[in-house]
Amino acid sequence: MSSAIANDVPLLSVKDLVVDFKTRAGNARVLDHVSLDIKAGKILGIVGESGCGKSMTALSIMGLVPNPPGKITSGSISLNGRELTDLSEEQLCDVRGSEIGMIFQEPMTSLNPVFTVGEQIAESVRLHEKASKQAAMARAVDMLKAVDIPEPEIRARAYPHQLSGGMRQRVMIAMALACRPTLLIADEPTTALDATVQAQIFDLLQDLQRDTGTAIVLITHDMGAIAELADDVAVMYAGRIIETGSVSNVLSQPQHPYTQGLITCVPHLVPDPPIEREVLREIPGMVPALTNLGAGCAFEPRCEKAFARCKAEKPALLQISESQFGACWVLEEESA
Amino acid sequence: MSANKDLVVKDLKVHFGGGKKLLSGRKPTVHAVDGVSFTIPAGKTFGVVGESGSGKTTTALAIMRLVDITDGSVTLGDTQISALKKDELRAARSRFQIIFQDPFSSLDPRKRAGEIVRQPLDLMSIGTPSERAAAVSELFEQVGLRPEQQHLFPHQFSGGQRQRIGLARALSTRPDLIVCDEPVSALDVAIQAQILNLMSTLQKELGLTYLFISHDLGVVQHICDEIAVMYLGQIVEQADRVTLFKNPKHPYTKALLEAVPTVHGNKRDRSQRTRLHGDPPSPINLPKACRFASRCPRAESRCHNDIPPLEENDAGHKVACFFA
Amino acid sequence: MANSTPNHSASDAASDEIKVSHPFAEMVSMFFRNYAAVAGLLLLIAIILFVFVGPYFHPTDPFEMVWAPFSKPMEEGFVLGTDYLGRDLLAAMMVGGQVSMAIGLSAALISLFIGVTVGAFAGYYGGFIEEALMRFTEFFQVLPTLLFSMVIVALFGASLLTVTLAIGVVSWTAVARVTRSEFLRIRELEYVAAARSGSASDWYLIFKVILPNALPPIIVQANLMVGSAILFEAALSFLGLSDPNVMSWGQVIGSNRPYILDSGFTVAIPGFAIFLTVLAISLIGDGLNDALNPKLRQR
Numbered sequence: 041m042s043s044a045i046a047n048d049v050p051l052l053s054v055k056d057l058v059v060d061f062k063t064r065a066g067n068a069r070v071l072d073h074v075s076l077d078i079k080a081g082k083i084l085g086i087v088g089e090s091g092c093g094k095s096m097t098a099l100s101i102m103g104l105v106p107n108p109p110g111k112i113t114s115g116s117i118s119l120n121g122r123e124l125t126d127l128s129e130e131q132l133c134d135v136r137g138s139e140i141g142m143i144f145q146e147p148m149t150s151l152n153p154v155f156t157v158g159e160q161i162a163e164s165v166r167l168h169e170k171a172s173k174q175a176a177m178a179r180a181v182d183m184l185k186a187v188d189i190p191e192p193e194i195r196a197r198a199y200p201h202q203l204s205g206g207m208r209q210r211v212m213i214a215m216a217l218a219c220r221p222t223l224l225i226a227d228e229p230t231t232a233l234d235a236t237v238q239a240q241i242f243d244l245l246q247d248l249q250r251d252t253g254t255a256i257v258l259i260t261h262d263m264g265a266i267a268e269l270a271d272d273v274a275v276m277y278a279g280r281i282i283e284t285g286s287v288s289n290v291l292s293q294p295q296h297p298y299t300q301g302l303i304t305c306v307p308h309l310v311p312d313p314p315i316e317r318e319v320l321r322e323i324p325g326m327v328p329a330l331t332n333l334g335a336g337c338a339f340e341p342r343c344e345k346a347f348a349r350c351k352a353e354k355p356a357l358l359q360i361s362e363s364q365f366g367a368c369w370v371l372e373e374e375s376a
Numbered sequence: 377m378s379a380n381k382d383l384v385v386k387d388l389k390v391h392f393g394g395g396k397k398l399l400s401g402r403k404p405t406v407h408a409v410d411g412v413s414f415t416i417p418a419g420k421t422f423g424v425v426g427e428s429g430s431g432k433t434t435t436a437l438a439i440m441r442l443v444d445i446t447d448g449s450v451t452l453g454d455t456q457i458s459a460l461k462k463d464e465l466r467a468a469r470s471r472f473q474i475i476f477q478d479p480f481s482s483l484d485p486r487k488r489a490g491e492i493v494r495q496p497l498d499l500m501s502i503g504t505p506s507e508r509a510a511a512v513s514e515l516f517e518q519v520g521l522r523p524e525q526q527h528l529f530p531h532q533f534s535g536g537q538r539q540r541i542g543l544a545r546a547l548s549t550r551p552d553l554i555v556c557d558e559p560v561s562a563l564d565v566a567i568q569a570q571i572l573n574l575m576s577t578l579q580k581e582l583g584l585t586y587l588f589i590s591h592d593l594g595v596v597q598h599i600c601d602e603i604a605v606m607y608l609g610q611i612v613e614q615a616d617r618v619t620l621f622k623n624p625k626h627p628y629t630k631a632l633l634e635a636v637p638t639v640h641g642n643k644r645d646r647s648q649r650t651r652l653h654g655d656p657p658s659p660i661n662l663p664k665a666c667r668f669a670s671r672c673p674r675a676e677s678r679c680h681n682d683i684p685p686l687e688e689n690d691a692g693h694k695v696a697c698f699f700a
Numbered sequence: 701m702a703n704s705t706p707n708h709s710a711s712d713a714a715s716d717e718i719k720v721s722h723p724f725a726e727m728v729s730m731f732f733r734n735y736a737a738v739a740g741l742l743l744l745i746a747i748i749l750f751v752f753v754g755p756y757f758h759p760t761d762p763f764e765m766v767w768a769p770f771s772k773p774m775e776e777g778f779v780l781g782t783d784y785l786g787r788d789l790l791a792a793m794m795v796g797g798q799v800s801m802a803i804g805l806s807a808a809l810i811s812l813f814i815g816v817t818v819g820a821f822a823g824y825y826g827g828f829i830e831e832a833l834m835r836f837t838e839f840f841q842v843l844p845t846l847l848f849s850m851v852i853v854a855l856f857g858a859s860l861l862t863v864t865l866a867i868g869v870v871s872w873t874a875v876a877r878v879t880r881s882e883f884l885r886i887r888e889l890e891y892v893a894a895a896r897s898g899s900a901s902d903w904y905l906i907f908k909v910i911l912p913n914a915l916p917p918i919i920v921q922a923n924l925m926v927g928s929a930i931l932f933e934a935a936l937s938f939l940g941l942s943d944p945n946v947m948s949w950g951q952v953i954g955s956n957r958p959y960i961l962d963s964g965f966t967v968a969i970p971g972f973a974i975f976l977t978v979l980a981i982s983l984i985g986d987g988l989n990d991a992l993n994p995k996l997r998q999r
């Protein structure tokens with residue numbers, strides 16, 4: 041599907057996206073000049089703490105920013121060279137499902153409890169393609185088979201509550217992929233699942249990406265998941281991307297103090313734990329309110345490397361190496 | 377340390393259902409916890425890991441006497457918690473406290489933070505009212521909150537701060553044992569580190585014993601001295617933190633360890649791992665055999681026919697598997 | 701998904717400065733931002749002033765025959781005219797309103813008391829107690845309420861007390877069901893388990909922990925019940941089942957009923973008063989519902 045496009049042209053390109061929310065406490069800039077590119081067939085991970093804007097990025101791409109109170113103030117989102125922010129609600133609806141699929145954290149609330157899962161997948165097929173009921177149902181069974189659900193013909197007739205959490209998430213993936221989208225957005229797809237089931241879902245996503253060439257945006261708070269699944273990563277903080285690049289670079293040589301903190305504050309599972317317990321490195325304080333961000337870097341109050349300039353101006357993304365960018369005044373000083 | 381303050385759990389069983397209701401049929405029995413035994417030496421942290429349905433949270437609630445114990449005994453020091461009757465139990469509750477997973481539902485939204493921390497002291501009439509007020513202020517400082525914040529309501533705090541309030545409430549009665557049911561699972565990673573460090577510091581200062589329930593192996597490895605892995609209501613493997621991760625013996629433990637994505641992993645590693653298929657069977661109709669056999673990559677015929685006992689080797693490493 | 705909306709982080713910052721925001725104060729401010737509810741409240745205040753303060757400015761005895769019957773409003777010096785016995789209708793509206801409101805309020809309190817007690821014990825204890833209490837509730841629920849209250853009034857005589865009790869006794873089931881379902885939900889929450897591990901007794905858990913948190917929907921229900929009790933009293937009076945020595949709005953309608961075709965205003969005026977009162981109470985109830993519902997408050 042993307043063969044017509046040259047390899048280095050991104051499938052999805054988000055440029056300087058700004059999203060504002062009106063709240064009682066004032067205007068909250070939930071996305072502040074977010075730019076990212078996803079190449080066809082690649083997996084981009086977006087990480088950050090809750091409230092950093094990672095889910096809002098996904099909703100913006102899907103055209104699902106709740107309005108009011110939210111609104112895309114400026115910026116562009118283009119998919120396969122087509123601008124999405126200009127589309128009407130009807131056209132967007134067509135793009136969702138046929139070109140972009142999405143899976144959510146809690147599969148139970150995203151499935152309709154009164155229809156069988158087969159009917160729901162068939163329905164989403166018929167919504168975007170002209171297909172007979174039988175053909176759509178057959179496609180639904182095929183999709184269930186594709187997401188490794190045993191006995192797909194029987195499972196297609198099951199209602200959501202009759203399936204386990206892992207099974208339901210597979211159904212969601214099947215539904216999202218039923219119309220062969222070129223981009224799949226997975227928003228914390230395994231947070232509600234057990235570790236062994238999470239591993240199964242990750243394997244499935246990886247297989248699907250390899251076999252169908254679907255690009256995936258994986259939104260997560262788990263650096264481990266990023267390490268094992270993603271090609272590229274964007275780290276977000278308070279509505280901005282503060283570091284981005286290839287996974288191998290960012291995880292092995294994180295440049296931004298926040299990325300460094302995110303990696304070291306998690307107790308990572310190791311096969312040979314030291315006998316003496318260490319103290320975990322903390323990131324002090326907490327995420328700031330988006331309604332009263334100052335002129336400086338949003339991470340400055342929690343940053344141990346902060347200096348005068350950090351309080352005064354917001355740092356822009358700076359190229360550190362061929363495939364790594366960081367937004368930090370410390371990096372600027374070093375390179376200067 | 378004169379008095380014995382170890383927690384001893386012997387053959388604990390918690391079964392739900394099975395009763396008959398007026399005008400409705402017999403309910404099936406759920407074997408949530410089915411014969412769990414362990415000992416936590418005073419001042420140590422004992423971890424219980426497992427997936428949903430493993431019975432780890434029910435074990436915690438049973439030890440707290442928040443669900444009814446079907447069989448077995450729980451003893452803290454020389455008090456048999458499982459045998460206490462109503463008023464004795466209420467009096468003894470000062471010695472064992474609990475902190476919960478969800479920092480949003482674990483605090484009463486209509487009480488001020490100070491009242492929440494003070495509540496156990498009031499209910500058990502510990503100290504004079506002015507002593508209690510002083511104790512609450514001290515507790516707030518101990519968990520890293522400002523004493524002025526006592527007057528705020530729970531919705532005015534962030535997730536991490538609420539978990540600190542929960543910790544202060546648990547500490548208020550100066551307990552010997554704190555049961556921690558997934559205390560950091562709902563928190564952002566940066567806040568998680570703050571709470572884990574606080575818990576370690578408090579343990580050192582106050583000589584607390586922790587029973588730490590979690591599904592996060594990284595966290596358990598970090599904070600626990602000894603760890604039990606539960607599957608469908610039973611312990612399948614138990615060892616100290618170094619041994620368990622260095623030399624896991626039960627196929628379920630191995631699969632669980634391999635399922636966790638780590639920052640040191642990369643894309644190629646994933647394909648070389650052993651994967652479990654399917655979900656755990658329901659805890660209603662349990663086979664009279666190894667409960668893991670249906671998902672086990674190594675299962676043989678005897679695994680489907682006999683129950684492997686939990687056996688201990690010289691180093692104190694316990695495994696319930698015929699292949700161990 | 702919703703966790704990245706700004707609400708979350710906004711509350712984070714609020715905790716930096718010590719400024720107590722009482723949950724109740726938030727509800728009040730939410731209520732006053734609802735114009736329909738404020739209109740309802742103002743209307744109710746106006747009605748209350750009319751019925752309780754009005755008699756000081758218009759001290760006519762509503763039972764005294766002051767003029768010829770069926771004098772039309774504003775025509776012969778009587779603002780609202782006179783009824784079939786030539787009594788001043790304005791005075792009857794004021795004094796009768798006091799009784800209607802008193803009956804509405806006390807009947808609602810009675811059913812609140814029964815309903816909350818039954819619902820709280822059923823929801824808290826569960827098991828056999830719940831089964832028994834809920835079967836008991838269903839028994840009252842399936843009785844035709846108007847017929848049942850008529851039987852009570854017919855048996856014990858039509859006095860203010862029996863009418864109030866009859867209305868209270870037939871209308872508590874909805875409160876019981878709301879209370880029980882709230883108790884069933886809240887008793888599973890972790891702060892209840894936390895209070896229990898803090899040595900709380902059953903009594904403390906029911907009345908100090910669960911009930912305060914279960915109150916919002918109960919308050920809404922109770923508020924609406926005041927309106928329906930006023931209607932209920934009117935229905936009983938209309939059927940002639942009320943104390944003829946006590947003036948109430950329903951009593952005015954009931955006694956003028958035979959002349960409804962010739963002098964409609966004698967029935968229409970008290971009917972309109974009841975309509976306005978119940979409307980005001982419903983508007984307030986809607987506003988309370990929105991203000992007390994934490995999901996809506998997030999907006």
